[in-house]
Amino acid sequence: MTNKITGIAASNGVAIAKAYKLVDPDLSFETRTIDDTQGEKDRIRAAFLSSKADLEEIRTKAEESMGADEAEVFTAHIMVTEDPELLSNINDKIDSDKTNAEAALVAVTDMFIGMFESMADDNPYMAERAADIRDVTKRVLSHLLGKELPNPALINEEVVIIAQDMTPSDTAQLDRRYVKGFITNVGGRTAHAAIMARTLEIPAIVGSEVATKEIADGDTVVLDGLDGLALVNPTADEMTAYQAKGDQYAAKKAAWAKLKNEKSVSADGKEFIIGANIGTPKDLGGVADNGAEGVGLYRTEFLYMDSTELPTEEDQFESYKKVLKSMDGKPVTVRTMDIGGDKHLPYLPLPEEDNPFLGYRAIRISLDRDDIFRTQLRALIRASVYGQLWIMFPMVATLPEFRAARDIFNEEKAKLIAEGTQVSDDIKLGIMIEIPAAAVLADKFAQEVDFFSIGTNDLIGYSMAADRGNDRISYLYQPYNPSILRLVKNVIDSAHKYGKFAAMCGEMAGDPVALPILVGMGLDEFSMSATSILQARSLMKQLDTKDMAKLADKAVDAETNDEVVALVKANVAAD
Template identity: 45%
Template sequence: MIKGLGASFGYALGKVFVLEEENIIEKITIKNVKKEIEKFEKAIDSCKLDLKDLIDTTKLTIGLEESKIFEAHLMMLEDPEFIDKSKELISSKKVNSAWAVSSVSKSFIEIFESIDDSYLKERAIDIKDVTKRLVDKLLDRNNEIYNRLGVIIVANDLAPSDTAKMDINKILGFITRNGGVTSHSAIVARTKGIPAIVGLGDDIENIKNGDIIAFDGNSGQIFINPSEEIKNKFIRLNDEYLEKKEELKTFIGKKTISKDGKVVEIGCNIGSPKDLEYVLDNDGEGIGLYRSEFLFMDRKKFPNEEEQFLSYKTVLEKMNGKPVVIRTLDVGGDKNISYIKIPKEDNPFLGYRAIRYCLKNPDIFKVQIRALLRASNYGNLKIMFPMISSIGEIRQAKTIIEECKKELENEGIILKNKYEVGIMIEIPSAAIISDLLAKEVDFFSIGTNDLIQYTSAVDRMNQTISELYTPFHPAVLRLIKLIIENGHKNNIWVGMCGSVSGNPELIPLLLGMGLDEFSMNPSKVLNSRKIISKTDAGFINEKIDEILNISDAFELRNTLKNIL
């Protein structure tokens, strides 16, 4: 048995198809530079058309957020630096366009791969994807790997477009030498429901073309040429997995209520109005996190007030009175937008980002606040500020809301519906003074992704120390309990929009702590509702002190399993 990083849940059992690396592109001296540049330009145009088709298909079959991967690829093909350097190489060296493109892209790839940041390092594969697409056009070659019936793809890397084109009825799963769980290929695999393991490293050399393998996309375990016993085990596990997926459909239309009668709400995290179909299909009870920054991405300038208003209005109307929490612009950290000029920082996650950026740029912030206030007339709006670390930031933000409200009233726009104002609690300082912050707002939403990394001093993008990034750290769980208690003491509701809220092992504990609202990926709603329906919240509440007195994260996790 060998082990990689489980990147997409599911079980796979089948024959291996090893995807070989492309041969080195031959460098050829050309005579007609003008003709070669025309060939290059035609290939660029053809690739753009292919990508536009792929973007449209991905939006329809996978989702809006995943389609943005290929919108970024389209932008690469429009990058003047990439295009001009390729043309310059063709012209000055009189070389074939395929070699020129490959040579120029290598310099870009080397830059990304040298960056000491695992997230940015993985973006090198996007450049490789675009380069391969362009070179294939120039060499008139077609290597379709996506529809080989009943195989498990094994490769050094897989481009996001490779994953997006995979037919889930034919491809059983994939395994890669490189990559991490935040890679675009892994994201697409999870959304499409393709089992996947990444980051296997040199152990991938043990897998040969034609081998039969069984793997678990959750644990990362791989069995090469398994025994009949292991094969039967995987067949059974897969059957059980499919049965459970079908069973979950019975929870559509039901209230989210615990075994002992505690009613809570399960909302969904979205990035665009187009994501609403997944919310409605999975019976989400509201929007617990609308990431408004996606409105600002993949464009060349800020969206104006009307654009923002229409987007927020659409979500509020389609949710038909259900709560919609819209997070104000959360830029910086790992979310960089080209036209938003944030200076390079040594520690961007601790730097000039989110509410800090908005408060220093009130003209930009006020456009969003005005759009949100106007949209509040069309539904149940809750405005949420991210990255709050002090009471002063809340008061500044609320002052801007009041200024915008007066401006709108002076323009004859009356706000008919009451809206709420809340904050994300994702910084330890905010958690510690949550009793004071609760007096200033209508709700809290706990952002566990950042709360874990700030509390544990662990970069959540760093694979080398990934085992230290755990929601089971007792300090993290104690802070969550404190936040919930302080919210309730001040009569405000407390939700959670970080990944922990959809963690099946922690949902019962959060329920016992008194969490009012869980917000998660739409695909997790029904399973979470099922878990809550089988949980006695009162019983868990009685065990909380015992659980939080355990000092070790590993031991705490095991104790939770035994109690539940």
């Protein structure tokens, strides 16, 4: 019988392809005393050469599919395999300790990694070197142990990826021509892997718990991202049924596509803005294809994560300019660096923390490391002449944080003007509302900011004390809980009381259950994964704002998440 695996439906669509497991093999080994030290030295040399050959192949493939910039990291890895000092240190260790190649390799590379990491505070390049050595060590070890590492960059046939989790750097390596979807063991609908899948327009299931255990490399997998179901080695009848389901979804998408150049307007004629969330300028194709009326969230941390060192002012300026120019006068909301939590930079080591999601992150880092922040703001301010720039700060909890960020912005702007640089005099400054404290105090913030953008992904997590990526407690991650709706309403009402603009850029903005309520609350801008825009626009056309205002009143007065879902279902016909 076909094995069925369920999980959280994270990105719509149906894919049928072979399974490719992106899972590291067990690389544990025993330390042994060795008589034949020359034999071990030969083994390590051969493992270095094989690793180099792997990496050269991966680099060539990565250059073809993703471009020279993305492939650069592999050049750094190849250089590690060619480092004579590293190899001679390992050989010395084998001789002096009479130990096996695996143990000598790990002892020596650990020493180098520790040394580079200890210097990383003053020189981010050192952290990068440490990360390179760690990566190469894994590959050399796999050769010594005769185990194969997965090489996603080498995939050259259609596959569905099966993984424990997908980090942003894993997803960055994927070639869209071949990767038809993915299934992970962990994660929730708003985890970054899920957001990435929606941006790439590939179906995905997250939080399946068992995918890596139950699916073998090469199995045929049907991935139903609409209902969060995967079929392993399906029957011919099942394949046919799911092909039909995929076709049906494609037909719906084709109908929505007709709305690409239309306004986002309710049935009774009220206009809203539907914007797109992007991670890099590469996402602009999807923005245009889906008829976005602006960029409501540009997550600039990817600029930092995709780089091997802190991006320069010039690099950043080019990226911001590209996005602003491409949006041709439509508003572009750029969020300053949101690092920390689950987003790490190899070259900017953060302190170990018990609760990184409640720790040193986002605006907290920017205000502490204002050298990094000022570089980003200068790049943004310089780019402002190419379009309509809105800047927002992530994870703001208090007014003094916003004021400090605004002061730094004003200082950099004044400096640039004094240097004779052209800048726009209409840059809007706002904040993400993703910390409950800020949502509650929105009436105070509204007197000082130009706009709010509600980051429900985190706001829900922090309000319910439920990690957005933890599938075990995903039942508590309740977007429609009346407590969340009351916070959202408070933010929208507070903005409007002071004539300010209220946007939402969390995934809730594109959620067909939440959207009618948000229309009823009078949210000004809905920003979402570009692939959700046309469906949202289609739904919006069917809604009457006065009816939705009544629905929103009932929803904030409800008792539970489920009650709100039932209310929406009873009042809004499914699209």
